[in-house]
Amino acid sequence: MLARTHIMSAVSLTVPLLTTMPIEVHFSFVTAVVLGSLFPDLDEKGSFLSRRVYVVSLLISQFTEHRGITHTLLALPIYFFIAFVVMHLGGASLFFSTIIALGFMIGCLIHLLMDSATRSGVAIFLPFSKKRYYILSKSYRVFTGGKLEKFAILPLFSFIAAIEMFIYLSGLQYTGNLQ
């Protein structure tokens, strides 16, 4: 999937979660989700995020092929742990570090879900099994960067995210949090 599809799908699927957390963390949570939605593709040197943190990508791609260990269920708790430690060592409270780590991990999880809708699928149980998994039957699988993704999936998630953002901002106005 393209970076923008990963971002829009992750945002649209997580904005409803904002209702469960205090308003102070909303922006940081969504930022963590967006970063998480791009992070697994650091294993691919040409990806959107890799081109911005090339050295990190170079390092990660030495240890794994594309859609290898960074695209697994095993990596999810590790993503949570890394984000939590980085935030907490950076001086964030336990609560805030947990929220950010959670957002980051959820972003990564949605990345895996979206990639598993593509024709290449994802071997989510690596290193224990090389079997690739798909959430769609063969004829519906998406070709990355193809017409289906660009003209249907991306616009659909962008539309959902826009509606959610509208509802969210209206809610803020209603509760007086946005003056």
Ligand SMILES: [Zn+2]
């Ligand atoms: Zn990926």
